Amino acid sequence: MTNNTILIVDDEAPVRDMLRVALEMADYRCIEAENAQEAHSMVIDEQPDLILLDWMLPDVSGIELARRLKRDELTSTLPIIMLTAKGEEDHKIKGLETGADDYITKPFSPRELVARLKAVLRRAGPSVPEEPLTAGELVLDPIGHRVTIHGQSVEMGPTEFRLLTFFLSHQERAYTRTQLLDHVWGGNVYVEERTVDVHIRRLRKALAVDGHDRFIQTVRGTGYRFSVQTAERV
Amino acid sequence: MTNNTILIVDDEAPVRDMLRVALEMADYRCIEAENAQEAHSMVIDEQPDLILLDWMLPDVSGIELARRLKRDELTSTLPIIMLTAKGEEDHKIKGLETGADDYITKPFSPRELVARLKAVLRRAGPSVPEEPLTAGELVLDPIGHRVTIHGQSVEMGPTEFRLLTFFLSHQERAYTRTQLLDHVWGGNVYVEERTVDVHIRRLRKALAVDGHDRFIQTVRGTGYRFSVQTAERV
DNA sequence: CATTGACGTGACAAATATATGACAGTTTCG
DNA sequence: CGAAACTGTCATATATTTGTCACGTCAATG
CATH class of the missing domain: 1.10.10.10 (Winged helix-like DNA-binding domain superfamily/Winged helix DNA-binding domain)
Known part of the structure; x- marks a missing residue:
């Protein structure tokens, strides 16, 4: 059991559903938000282990949310994977500059998603605290x-x-x-x-x-x- | 059965795979890390008998990790073999100065790898502790x-x-x-x-x-x- | 102060996890 | 070649954990 909590942030419900299915199959726990404001409070509230963040959001853009999270000391170590539509390659650059830990281009296979997610989580260090x-x-x-x-x-x-x-x-x-x-x-x-x-x-x-x-x-x-x-x- | 555990630290998965295949053929147990932080926690966690450490790592450079490990009393006796790309000969000097026990230039043959590894392990003395x-x-x-x-x-x-x-x-x-x-x-x-x-x-x-x-x-x-x-x- | 909803508690049976003794196939060694 | 020792696996005991109840207590409210 991985027991990691993933926060999915996307304004389109079908996309969220797809992500959730893929992640729950791989035994992750999922929580969802459909805009930046909701996402922010869920980060504080639920303390997820990783965020899957869509580039396009109705209110604040995903990139702006990522920037805020990385700036705030409490949340700066929280890994972020950006989701971006195909072809918008320049987003990759901007996204990684902002502090996203990885990015995935839509459409993507569930396997790829889970693989990258695992990699990012592993890189982020053990979720089991080592310190008493x-x-x-x-x-x-x-x-x-x-x-x-x-x-x-x-x-x-x-x-x-x-x-x-x-x-x-x-x-x-x-x-x-x-x-x-x-x-x-x-x-x-x-x-x-x-x-x-x-x-x-x-x-x-x-x-x-x-x-x-x-x-x-x-x-x-x-x-x-x-x-x-x-x-x-x- | 040698039963020695080797920690492979390299950010490129294909390189890790190659190393693992070569080492498992020679009956070593392999564990892998793709960055310095992960490597450090695996050292603590798994207590490998030797580290194969790539010069270039995404976060802290390999040389920096080597330096830290050699400085810490708990890990200072852990043998380190640095991997470095061809031609970067000056790395050899720096690497050995830092405390790496040997270095290998990429590309290398599996035979060479195993031979050097054996030599370093032998030099490091028996992995069996001498003290009660x-x-x-x-x-x-x-x-x-x-x-x-x-x-x-x-x-x-x-x-x-x-x-x-x-x-x-x-x-x-x-x-x-x-x-x-x-x-x-x-x-x-x-x-x-x-x-x-x-x-x-x-x-x-x-x-x-x-x-x-x-x-x-x-x-x-x-x-x-x-x-x-x-x-x-x- | 009686009422009401929320919380604390002990008991329990079912589900799980671990301990144990026996056993057969192997290896070791004289 | 045997006897003795070692291993890994089972099947079967034991022990612990877990989720629910039913009922007792408590705090707030009018």
Whole structure:
């Protein structure tokens, strides 16, 4: 399972569909946007691993979006593959100058698409973080696949481990159950929303110190948030 | 079986393919990277025995990568053979100055490649570590090909010995069954993944003290990890 | 303060993953 | 040539994980 999330940005629905089919066949998770504004908020929101960006967009041109993303420090490492119509060769130059990591000329074969995408993702470095993720006394070592609190090893199931990994790289931010299902379980599984509650509980239990968990907060009406609770409330 | 792992670093896929074919014919295991960043993480990740490094790379130049590897204590003994295009003779000087152990001018014959590679590997000394590998009371003496716990000799089969050798030099890190097959069995053998379980069991049995093994942990959903279990949980 | 919707919890059966013992084909070595 | 040791694979135990429920609790609201 690659488990990489690809953001498809194109204003034509049929094109998006084609891309999605090809990518899901290759086991990527897809999310879609049809204009630059929507795309931008999805980048912030969903943190995809790569963007497939059409040259022509209704509002801001694709190239402009690429430029903005590459300029912003938070998103500058996000790989971008530009899609461009056949014959517009000069776009290639401009696109690569702007910071696109690759470009693909329409029409293209699914195989070519996936091959280039793989190459770009590989070049971008491992999506599995090598550095330990931390939150206060909590440390998750991705290499050793191990979680410790105060150096004490903590046991949990694989799903809890993935959930915690996600939370640790997205702290201080509230997620709905649906978002968590998407990110931690993977987009296309059908699971009850309440299942998230149960896994949250299991994770809380695992992370509990003195019977109380200081890491996961319930956001009523919304979902959950991970953040280190520093001081006790009075 | 040489069982040596060679890391090929070149941005041109055809060149990599040619090298791989030549090397696999000579019974080396090959892994590939197409840029410096990828190469660096593969060095850490896969611990190859030698690097074939192209002079020209898209991101950091090959020479720069070589310099970094030679500077870092962990990787400074890793032999490097630089690949350089014909005629660029001054590269030879610079390359050898940087710490490359040999250089080969493109185009070259497969025979020449393998011959030089062998020479460099021989010069680099045995890939078998000379120093004993230890983990707590467990000591593996590579020279004497012997394992002891508390000075007590421990018997095990050749596969278990290789597995333990690998684990001892990669402690605290979780490996999938596939990775273990790659590293311990050698890349291109077809063996069932479950076979790993069986050898893990045999190794555990051999390392067991009082019927319990304190060295190998099962990482559910992933594989196994070697690490000395220090204290009991309450 | 009763109501209502949202969240927490323990239990469970089904699904998965891992451990184990046995076995047959090979290799090793005396 | 045999005996002993080693390997890879199974089939069969065991153990753990997972998604759902049903029911208890809690917080906000009028």
